[in-house]
Amino acid sequence: MSPTPQWVKDLKPSPPQGSDLLVAERQKSKVSVEKLSTFLFTKEVLERQDRILKILQAEKIFDKSQNYFDGRVDRFQTSLARAKRLRQLQVQHNWDREEYMCANELISEPTPYGLHASMYLTTLRDQGTPEQHKLFLEPAENYKAIGCYAQTELGHGSNVRGLETTSTWDPKTKSFILHSPHLTASKWWIGSLGRTANHAVVMAQLYIGGKPYGPHPFVCQIRDMKTHEPLEGVHVGDIGPKFGYNTMDNGFLLFNHVRIPHVNMLARFSSVDPESSKYIRPSSPSLIYGTLTWVRSTIVLQSGGVLARGVTIATRYAAVRRQFQDRDATSDANGENQVLNYTMVQFRLLPLLAATFALHFTGKAMMALYQENQKRMQSDAGKASDLNRGAGPEETHSGSDLLADLHATSCGLKALGSTTAAEGLEVCRRACGGHGYSSFSGIGSWYADYLPTTTWEGDNYMLTQQVARYLLKSARAVLKGNAPNNDTTRIFTTFLQKQDMGAAHDVLGSDSDLVDAFAWRTSFLTFEALKHRDVEKNSWNSLLVDFWRLSTAHSEYLVVKNFYDALQSQSLQYELDPATIDVLHKLFRLYALNTLEKGAAEFYSSAAVTVRQIQLARTKTVMRLLEEVRPHALRLVDAWSFPDWQLDSSLGRKDGKVYEDMFYRASELNPLNGLTVDPYPDSGVLIKKDEMATFKSKL
Numbered sequence: 001m002s003p004t005p006q007w008v009k010d011l012k013p014s015p016p017q018g019s020d021l022l023v024a025e026r027q028k029s030k031v032s033v034e035k036l037s038t039f040l041f042t043k044e045v046l047e048r049q050d051r052i053l054k055i056l057q058a059e060k061i062f063d064k065s066q067n068y069f070d071g072r073v074d075r076f077q078t079s080l081a082r083a084k085r086l087r088q089l090q091v092q093h094n095w096d097r098e099e100y101m102c103a104n105e106l107i108s109e110p111t112p113y114g115l116h117a118s119m120y121l122t123t124l125r126d127q128g129t130p131e132q133h134k135l136f137l138e139p140a141e142n143y144k145a146i147g148c149y150a151q152t153e154l155g156h157g158s159n160v161r162g163l164e165t166t167s168t169w170d171p172k173t174k175s176f177i178l179h180s181p182h183l184t185a186s187k188w189w190i191g192s193l194g195r196t197a198n199h200a201v202v203m204a205q206l207y208i209g210g211k212p213y214g215p216h217p218f219v220c221q222i223r224d225m226k227t228h229e230p231l232e233g234v235h236v237g238d239i240g241p242k243f244g245y246n247t248m249d250n251g252f253l254l255f256n257h258v259r260i261p262h263v264n265m266l267a268r269f270s271s272v273d274p275e276s277s278k279y280i281r282p283s284s285p286s287l288i289y290g291t292l293t294w295v296r297s298t299i300v301l302q303s304g305g306v307l308a309r310g311v312t313i314a315t316r317y318a319a320v321r322r323q324f325q326d327r328d329a330t331s332d333a334n335g336e337n338q339v340l341n342y343t344m345v346q347f348r349l350l351p352l353l354a355a356t357f358a359l360h361f362t363g364k365a366m367m368a369l370y371q372e373n374q375k376r377m378q379s380d381a382g383k384a385s386d387l388n389r390g391a392g393p394e395e396t397h398s399g400s401d402l403l404a405d406l407h408a409t410s411c412g413l414k415a416l417g418s419t420t421a422a423e424g425l426e427v428c429r430r431a432c433g434g435h436g437y438s439s440f441s442g443i444g445s446w447y448a449d450y451l452p453t454t455t456w457e458g459d460n461y462m463l464t465q466q467v468a469r470y471l472l473k474s475a476r477a478v479l480k481g482n483a484p485n486n487d488t489t490r491i492f493t494t495f496l497q498k499q500d501m502g503a504a505h506d507v508l509g510s511d512s513d514l515v516d517a518f519a520w521r522t523s524f525l526t527f528e529a530l531k532h533r534d535v536e537k538n539s540w541n542s543l544l545v546d547f548w549r550l551s552t553a554h555s556e557y558l559v560v561k562n563f564y565d566a567l568q569s570q571s572l573q574y575e576l577d578p579a580t581i582d583v584l585h586k587l588f589r590l591y592a593l594n595t596l597e598k599g600a601a602e603f604y605s606s607a608a609v610t611v612r613q614i615q616l617a618r619t620k621t622v623m624r625l626l627e628e629v630r631p632h633a634l635r636l637v638d639a640w641s642f643p644d645w646q647l648d649s650s651l652g653r654k655d656g657k658v659y660e661d662m663f664y665r666a667s668e669l670n671p672l673n674g675l676t677v678d679p680y681p682d683s684g685v686l687i688k689k690d691e692m693a694t695f696k697s698k699l
Contacts, residue, residue: 004667004668012660013659013660016335017656017657018320018653018655018656018657018658018659019655019656019657020656021319021320021338021656022319022320022634022654022655022656023656025319025633025634026634026635026638028631028632028634029583029631029632029635030577030579030580031580031583031632031635031636031639032576032577032579033635033639035575035576035577035580036576036580036635036636036639037638037639037640037641038575039571039572039575039576040360040639040640041641045102046641048098048102049102049106049641049643052102052103052106053106053645053646055089055093055103056103056106056107057645059089061078061081061085062082062085064645064648066078066669066671067109067445067648068440068445068665069669069670069671069672072241072246075246075247076112076195076246076247076248076249078247079109079110079111079112079247080111080112080196082107082109082111083111083112083113086100086103086104086111087113087143089103090103100117104117106643106645106646108446108646108648109247109449110191110245110247110248110449111247111248112192112195112196112248112249113143113146113192113196114191114192114248115147115148115149115190115191115192115193115197116140116143116146116148116192116196116197118295119148119149119191119201119295120140120148120149120192120197120199120200120201121137121140121147122294123149123201123217123266124136124137124140124147124201124266125137126268127217127266127268127269128266128268129266129267129268131263132219132263132266132267132268135263136199136219140199145198145199145221145225146192146196146197146198146199147192147197147198147200147201147219148190148191148192148196148197148199148200148201148251149190149191149200149201150190150193150200150201150202150203150253151163151187151190151203152187152188152189152190152456153165153185153187153188154183154184154185154186154187154188154252155182155184155185156184157189157455157459158458158459158462160203160215161214161215163185163203163204163205163215164180164181164182164184164185165178165179165180165185165187165202165203165204165205165255166179166181166185166204166205166207167179167202167204167205167206167216167218168207169206169207169208169209169272169277170259171277173259174261174262175259175260175261175262176218176259176260176261176262176264176265177257177258177259178202178204178220178255178257178258178260179255179256179257179258180254180255180256185254186252186253186254187202187251187252187253187254188239188250188252189239189250189456190250190251190252190253191248191250191251192248192249192251193222193236193249193250193251193252193253194236194237194238194239194249194250194251194252195237195238195249195251196249197222197223197251198221198222198223198224198225198228199219199220199221199222200219200220200222200253201217201220201266202218202219202220202253202255203215204216204218206265206272206279208272208277208279209277213279216265216266216270217265217266218260218264218265218266219260219264219265219266220255220258220260220264222234222236222253223236231258232258233255233256233257233258234253234254234255234256234258235252235253235256236251236252236253236254237251237252238250238251238252239251239252243448243451244445244447244448244449244450244451244452245448245449245452262274269282270282293370293373293406293407293410294370295457296410296411296413296414296457296458297366297367297369297370297410297414298367299414299417299418299453299457300359300362300366300367300410300413300414300417301363301366301367303359303417303418303420303421304355304356304357304359304360304361304362304363304417304421305356305360305640306425306446306450306453307352307356307359307420307421307424307425308356308360308637308640308642309425309442309443309446309640309642309647309652310352310424310425310428310429310443310446310447311349311352311353311356311428311637312637312642312647312652313428313432313441313442313647313649313651313652314349314428314429314431314432314436314443314651314652315340315349315353315633315634316634316637316651316653316656316658317339317432317435317441317651317652317658318338318340318349318431318432319338319340319633319634319656320338320656320658321338321339321433321658322335322336322337322339323336323337323339323433324336324337325337326341339433340630340633341630343623343626345431346627346629346630347626348427348431349428349431349633350590350626350629350630350633351590351591352424352427352428353587353629353633353636353637354587354588354590354591354594354629355420355424356640357563357587357591358559358560358562358563358587358588358591359417359420359421359559361562361563361565361566362413362417362558362559362562362563363417364566365562365565365566366409366410366413369402369405369406369409370410372402373402373403373406376402376403401484401486402486404470404473405470405486405488407466407470408466408467408469408470409558411458411463411464411466411467411551412463412464412466412467412551412552412554412555412558413555413558413559414457414458414463415458415460415461415463415464415551415552416551416552416555416556416559418453418454418460419454419460421453422447422450422451422453422454425443425446425447425450426447428443429441429443429444429447435650435651435662436651438650438662440649440650440651440661440662440665440666441650441651441652442647442648442650442651442652443649443651461548463551464547464548464550464551464552465544465547465551467547467550467551467554467555468529468543468546468547468550468551470488471488471526471550472526472529472530472533474488474489474492474526475492475526475527475530476530476534477489478492478493478496479496487561491519491520491522491523492523492526492527494523495519495523495524495527496523496527499524505517505520505608505609507593507596507609507613507617508613508616508617508621511564511585511588511589512564514560514564514589514592514593514596515557515560515561515564515592517596517603517609518553518556518557518560518561518592518596518608519557519561520606520607520608521553521557521599521602521606521608522550522553522554522557524602524605524606524607524608525549525550525553525602525606526550526554528546529543529546529547529550549602553599556595556599559591560588560591560592560595563588563591563592564588567581567584567588572584583629583632583636586625586628586629587629589621590622590625590626590629593617593621593622593625594622596609596614597614597617597618597622600614600618638654650662650665671692672692674691674693675687675689675690675691675692676689676690676691
């Protein structure tokens with residue numbers, strides 16, 4: 001490939017320059033980027049990110065210049081090398097878990113150690129005994145054994161009870177026999193399993209004396225620790241290319257009567273007595289239940305930041321990109337209009353910008369609820385002892401109630417948060433026009449890698465049934481007068497007390513009334529579903545669409561409420577200036593009213609709002625809020641503090657040099673330009689000259 005001529009390098013985009021446009025954009029707003037960033041993440045987190053970013057940028061293996069050009073095999077090999085180096089840096093710099101996760105987020109790709117560092121270690125830590133911690137967890141934490149979490153199968157995903165892999169207890173040898181009786185019993189989609197892991201936590205149906213006891217976790221070595229070849233009776237490999245996530249070796253796994261020792265059944269909560277062969281049930285099933293919510297809670301926490309990446313890229317590019325002239329501009333107006341000035345673009349992007357903050361505050365509240373639940377569970381044993389000594393049942397009520405609330409909340413918010421983020425990323429990509437389809441936009445690959453989040457840890461549509469079940473149970477308790485005192489039962493009680501009088505929510509003038517309108521809608525849909533189920537005796541299957549709508553409504557209420565609560569906090573008043581606080585209030589109203597408009601039929605049919613309020617929200621209030629938020633858009637996305645290195649996007653560059661970067665990547669970094677082909681169909685020659693290897697070596 002011939003070098004780029006100097007005359008090409010000297011070319012600049014037509015004026016005004018992108019960098020000048022972004023400078024002008026930022027001058028329109030008084031939002032304090034630094035204060036807002038600190039409020040969102042804390043000064044400690046931001047300083048940690050800067051410190052770790054410098055370390056990663058100094059390492060050649062983390063150079064991202066070929067990320068968008070390499071094929072799957074090369075991407076996997078590079079990712080494995082990065083995973084190894086990242087672990088070495090963790091040891092070298094004595095990084096804790098938060099620092100290691102920060103480095104992972106900056107690299108922004110799934111690595112083959114991903115499931116080892118998350119689900120494998122977490123499962124061993126949470127469900128193993130002290131003996132098993134020493135036997136399995138300590139080597140894993142030191143990366144002397146690399147593991148994964150093998151639950152999903154070729155034939156079963158969300159229905160964990162339907163898993164086909166079996167683990168049969170053999171009392172003679174005091175061991176378990178892992179077996180895959182059908183092709184559909186093959187473990188499938190298991191991250192880190194395809195080529196990397198040598199151990200797995202395998203979820204398998206426990207059988208004792210021919211009796212099934214449901215799925216349980218078993219630790220199993222699957223590859224030789226020296227040769228890394230599969231062990232006898234184990235068939236394992238990579239499942240092949242995917243829509244995204246191709247730096248991860250998702251794998252399949254089959255067993256042919258593989259024996260594992262008794263100690264390999266993770267036994268913190270349940271076990272098999274090796275002498276009597278009796279099954280020992282969990283002392284507190286809620287402990288298992290509680291640990292399963294951690295991943296979903298984390299997904300909720302991350303959803304705002306996931307969406308914010310796409311919104312940051314699309315917003316910056318919309319401020320640089322210019323298309324057409326304003327039809328109503330004066331005749332002497334010159335130049336094309338910034339795309340961000342068009343209300344149709346604002347209508348697509350700015351509610352998503354508001355959603356990033358709504359999801360962020362909701363995620364923090366979700367994790368706080370999870371932490372509170374963990375503390376409550378630690379005292380379960382003591383409260384159980386009090387009950388045995390004669391204490392009333394109400395004294396042990398709050399822990400289980402909080403757990404049920406946490407489970408339903410994590411299910412609903414996981415579904416809503418990940419769906420909002422995934423669908424929002426596609427809106428952002430399309431808002432970038434034709435260039436949004438380029439890998440250089442940085443949105444497409446991020447979207448493809450995030451998309452499975454809507455399916456794993458509970459399919460988003462399936463999870464809504466869990467939420468509906470909880471809401472119906474709570475509604476029944478309220479009607480019977482024996483409901484626990486929590487937010488859900490309080491809004492149900494308020495609804496029943498006021499439904500005859502009507503709602504009369506001033507959603508256009510009062511933030512608190514806006515929250516109450518969302519609560520009213522949830523309550524109405526809950527009691528409607530309860531009537532369909534309990535009075536009309538409709539089948540569960542016939543109500544699944546109603547349950548999905550109900551779960552979505554409840555989760556949207558929680559997001560609106562958490563956003564509202566965050567704006568009432570003393571820390572916000574103390575840490576942020578009035579101008580920034582005012583913009584956040586506008587973002588709250590934009591998110592809530594835009595969501596209300598989309599669900600207008602439910603809000604009207606429930607009498608939460610009037611038709612006139614819906615009309616004004618759509619034609620006046622939302623449009624006015626778009627106009628008021630628009631000058632602050634650049635500073636608001638800046639507050640998310642994404643380094644350019646992390647975004648890896650031409651369109652989302654903080655300095656606005658969009659077109660310069662895009663052309664540089666295409667002309668200077670693209671190895672395909674090192675290939676000279678023979679274009680004629682009557683020639684048997686395909687390639688005249690191949691300089692791709694030389695090209696890549698220069699990079």
